[in-house]
Amino acid sequence: MSSWWMRVMGAAGAACLLALTGCGSDSKDEETPKPWDGSHTALEEYGDWVDTGPYASCSVNWGAADPCAASVEAFDLSGCNRSTLGGLDREGIYRLKIRYPLLGDTLNVLGYYGIGSSIRFGEEGAPVSLLGYAVSDWQMDSQTLLIQGKRPWSSAPSLFNTYTAVGCEAPTPWVLTGCYAYCSNGHLLYESTFRAERMTWGREERESSGGLRPVSESPVDLGVPVDVYVAKDHAYVVSINGSEVPGGLTVFDVSDRAHPVFKTSISMPGDSYWNGVWSKGDALYIASGASGVIVFDISNPGAPTYVRNVPGGSAIDVHTVLVDGDRLYAMSPSPNAETLIFDVSTPLEPRLLGRHVLGVPGYPHDAFAHGNRLYISHGTGGYQVVDVSDPANVKLLGGYAFDGMFAHHNAVGTFAGQTIAFEGGERLGAHVRVLQVDDPAHIVKIGEFKLRDVTSVHNLILKDQRLYVAWYQEGVRVLDVSNPTQPRQVAHFNTFRDTDPRSGSGMYEGVLGIRVPGDGYVYVVDDVRGLFIFPEL
Structure with a gap:
């Protein structure tokens, strides 16, 4: 999560955005759109706040x-x-x-x-x-x-x-x-x-739509829960430090999704700002704000054991991690604003292949791997695309940026033979943008989806032709993106309770983490209420 004073100049004709977004859909009852043939119109960029x-x-x-x-x-x-x-x-x-x-x-x-x-x-x-x-x-x-x-x-x-x-x-x-x-x-x-x-679901929409209702809800006692990964019928929830309670790792056995069982929690003194998590084989990788990537052995999935931290040496802040095949990517804001690439063909023994600074403003906040390209959400530096076919010689191919942008998270897929990115910021009014990214030097915005501009989108997961969005106070939003130029909401569930004394009044409150691992369920982390499990639509 981040905070920054947006400075976005006004733009005439902003009202025309309403005709381009497709927002406001609240049910599955709308006519199913025809299959997308790949045609699109380039849309003008007005920024997040207009x-x-x-x-x-x-x-x-x-x-x-x-x-x-x-x-x-x-x-x-x-x-x-x-x-x-x-x-x-x-x-x-x-x-x-x-x-x-x-x-x-x-x-x-x-x-x-x-x-x-x-x-x-x-x-x-x-x-x-x-x-x-x-x-x-x-x-x-x-x-x-x-x-x-x-x-x-x-x-x-x-x-x-x-x-x-x-x-x-x-x-x-x-x-x-x-x-x-x-x-x-x-x-x-x-x-x-x-x-x-x-910030209440009792305004002009129901608590939920499209049949999206949780099968379980489990509190997380460590810090502020922000991300989750599911492997071996266990949910691994990481937390950043709270006002009084340190962050760390909380493990649930979710073999019975309707009745998760708490297994253990782990917090390390002086090293408990854990913001991202992923796994491969018997290895669990945690993004640590103090020691880079922490590696746990989860051969016994309910009782992770510490193995090592990488790359080692001086202190390094890793904010998020991503595994793609035998590659582990670690996005590090400081001290060097760099992306680290590891070989994890032996999962418990990551081997550093390269450390790369893009040379653009901001820092690598998150990333998505697709083919031989890494799509990096680079904060104030915008959305950047790099060629990682040679991890020792990463090449910047192009990007997408606008005044006041804070590129935060993204997901990429192939639609009608084209490479399409769904990009989300983290600012006042940040929302989902749809970008045609086949030519990274000439990225084109072809669609977008907005909700209230007093909130911000957070994380995105693309599963087939569904985009699952963790949207802070707006809860979980599920979009049909079969026609990516016209994202269409088909379901939602609001977790945020503005009368709950535990709920914060800042912008970055509510749903933060989301995963759709393909086991028939959607796993969601709310900063106050903990781990939700929903049936996959």
């Missing part, structure tokens, strides 16, 4: 009151339908899109970019946090909603930054628009507008 103008008809009311104080009078709300505010659901978590001004060195507004944030309501209906900071003051009635949070300066705790959100309208019980003011030490730095949506 500036469509102010979200609300309000602004700071200059001179009327101090906009840095918790005062409704400081805002001009004359253009708002404030009578709708009384109908807002004042519970759970609302994710915000804030239209931040993009400032120059002299605080001149050069444009706008979008960032995500949140408002959280407590059990009694009162706001408890804004932008992750404790609420210091608030006012609410049938026509008023004002929330202010404060953050002390780290260098001078007696001074504060203040963040104030004032409601303008609630067009539905799950949507809020309004104005926002940011002050530092009592001085208004800038004002903006926002739009917020409640």
Whole structure:
């Protein structure tokens, strides 16, 4: 997972994207599309967040009151339908899109970019946090909603930054628009507008569709669970460090999918940020934030035993791992932003074949192997394609990038004789892009699928003509991609519960890991609820 301040300039005509996405499908009842013949139209790239103008008809009311104080009078709300505010659901978590001004060195507004944030309501209906900071003051009635949070300066705790959100309208019980003011030490730095949506499946869609319902749910006690791999009728769940509990490995016997049995958990002091997992034969490979790739022996699948870490030597952060045939690929953000390639023909004894730095911005976050090519999600450097036929001489073939991109995860397959990539970012509004990648030097976007732009997609798994997506607060989404230019949702299940006190209010919450190993089931990891097992559709 990553965090970064998106800076995406606005684009005219953004509304036309709605006609291109195919989003909003909620059932299997739609007509099955005809087989794809390979024809496609190149689509324009608008980025993840698109500036469509102010979200609300309000602004700071200059001179009327101090906009840095918790005062409704400081805002001009004359253009708002404030009578709708009384109908807002004042519970759970609302994710915000804030239209931040993009400032120059002299605080001149050069444009706008979008960032995500949140408002959280407590059990009694009162706001408890804004932008992750404790609420210091608030006012609410049938026509008023004002929330202010404060953050002390780290260098001078007696001074504060203040963040104030004032409601303008609630067009539905799950949507809020309004104005926002940011002050530092009592001085208004800038004002903006926002739009917020409640992170609950009780909004305008059901908890599930398409028959996707779990056969089991198993809690994970170590840290924050983020990924899963299934081998030998066992599910291996890895976790990163939580606020109070270290991460590590949790093992379940899933021979009875409806009744998984906890077998063991493993955590190493000082080395427990484990973000990715894969296996081959009797070897389990874990991506460690401190020691590279950790190798466990799973000849006894319920009791992994430590073997070694590779490549050894100085500390190295490996974020994700991938096995393709006799190759193990390890994506390392630091210290060198490199991709490591190992020979694992002897699975318990990985042999390093090469270490490669692409020389583009960002770092290798994840990858997918297809043929002799490795498709690397390279963070801020975009989506990059390399030739790995000779692991000692990796060649960059081309890529796909746009301003504000953070390439996070991808899956690649062959459709109508063409090589098609499904690419997902990890930013405000990040979604599924469909790319024609036969010529990596001239990659073309031919389709996309969007949900609410206050959330972000996370991981993707392609199984035949189904794309299974771990979509953070949007839960599990299953897309029919038989015609990749028109992805069509056929099923979903929402795991996120915004009233659960364990649920976080940040962007990167909910479903993170997903696997479809071909055993008739789908394995999903939710950061709060743990391991879900669903029947494969």
